[in-house]
Amino acid sequence: MSPSLEEPSRPKAVVELKGVEKRFAAFTALRRMDLTIREGEFFTLLGPSGCGKTTTLRLIAGFDLPSEGQILIAGQDVSNIPAHLRPVHTVFQNYALFPHMTVLDNVAFPLTVRRIGRAERLERARAALDLVQMGSFAARKPSQLSGGQQQRVALARALVNEPRVLLLDEPLGALDLKLRKEMQAELKAMQRRLGITFVFVTHDQEEALSMSDRIALMKSGEIVQLDTPTGLYDRPANAYVADFIGETNMIPARVISQEGDVTLVEAMGTRLRVSGNHGHVAGAEVQMAIRPERVSDDMRETENSAEGVLADVEFIGTDLRMVYRMTDGSRVVMRQQNSGRAVPQLGETRRLGFRQQDLRLFGR
Amino acid sequence: MTPHSGRQGWFVRRVVHGISGWVTLLTYLFMLLPIVVLIAFAFNAGKSTVVWTGFSFKWFEKVVSNRNILDALQVSLIVALASAAVSTAIGSVAAVAITRRSFPGRDVLGAALAAPLVLPEIVLGVALLVFMSFAGMILGYTTLIIGHVLVSIPFATLIVRAAASSLDPRLENAAADLGANEWQTFRMVTLPQLMPAIFTAFILSATLSFDNLVMSTFTSGVGTTTLPLRIYSMLKLGITPEINALGALMVLANVTILLLVMGRYLPLMLKTNRR
């Protein structure tokens, strides 16, 4: 067969959840979850505490069985495959290193239990340790390592056997901010280099945005939106997503009319045009969302503007974060690059611009 | 603020501290003085255990050349090691099963293993004796060991249970996740972490057996007189410093074992529990 006749190669599904539900007694932790994770992608489960992220990972790893539905790994139904035979490894939030073993023995563990010969075992364990730059700590016990170092060892241990899928449950949660940023970059680079599918859990939206190929945003046992980072940020499906991802101004508004591809609303004591037909009837009370960095005081390319009084200024190094109180009492946050211009005075009245394509409407 | 803050509180605290210090001291004196006296008179030259007549090692020489005592020591050591091994093995397996698995009758098993703790030993002894003669068993090593296992198994189980329940279950999850089957997980992850507790259980079981008198009176037979039984029968013939010397040696042995356990395993246990 000539290559031109073949289907364009689509990334294969490596983990699939089909109608998966998980109940603990009367409590439903996961609700009819459908999810496809593709080969080689950096996939993130994002959501607030208690939304079911760990539960999802535990089902994929095989520590728990779904109450309903089916899980497929590499196309195979794993319902009857116990945890130790699944081609996935986990990096636990608390690292779960074996305290009685040295770092090297910890990393060699997945090979030891597969009865791989001593020489090969040690060689591969050393290589995995070198990969996470922990080669010189091989002889130590886990209790003699810092949190960040333990984290690296846990990563090496999970990678040494080259799993199809690596599950990571808030692996950076215990690290301080600087180390966290470093590890984020390293993890991402490592994932690209090794080509292993990562299923990453975090409740930190910034972390999710900066690392992931795709993100599933969860809320009390359900996926609210599954999208790329830019998709989630620029096209949130509802107010919950807009609010969870990044900072958003939520301004109460009322729909006046629908004119073709533009919705006319009343908000902040004035009338504004909003791109898109949002399907709201005239008179509907809605929420109007706009990102702080899309609010501007440059009126050249804006259709809409409203007046506000500067109520607060926060200096964040690269940025200035200004809070305006609008004439109807609503608050609008504007974020501007710190360009060295004079900081406006508190109490000053300014006119703020809102481009119609940056505004989004959500039902209340 | 505590009720005892301020100047007055300071005074009350001083008094309480002072008193508790004295109480502690007196308690130790009360407990240790008899042993100190016993050991001192083991070196008495005379035949009395109350009147000091001079220093001598002769009673120690008598002890180590007394055939009866040496035989009894041998019996006690064999029974102590054997019963401790059985107790620790059963206790450890049961402890891991109780804390790590759920199976029908789990609570019953836990209660049954702890029961000998609250039953008077003499009742246990009588019951065991009746049962054994009913079953036609001849009193000897086997019956002694069974009796001692009964006495020490609650302690062995409790010690290992405490350690097993403080183990992090996530470590076993991690082992399974990395490809270890149940047996490999037990052997490579669970067991090594329980080792200090298992060792402690063994030492404690052996010590309990070595010191046991009540159970031994019911379960020992001809030719299997244990050391405590031998000492007890020696007492009936009149007390000489030979008994003091024997007692001193037993104290020495017990203290040595205790220090061994504390020195080698206590730091280890503290370390694993901290994680």
Ligand SMILES: Nc1ncnc2c1ncn2[C@@H]1O[C@H](COP(=O)(O)OP(=O)(O)OP(=O)(O)O)[C@@H](O)[C@H]1O
């Ligand atoms: N074994 C269990 N028994 C009962 N309820 C459970 C059990 N495990 C989890 N849950 C519940 O399921 C829900 C989801 O838990 P899960 O651990 O998946 O949350 P999470 O998203 O990982 O949260 P976090 O960010 O705090 O780790 C929680 O409300 C939790 O209380």
Ligand SMILES: [Mg+2]
């Ligand atoms: Mg969690």
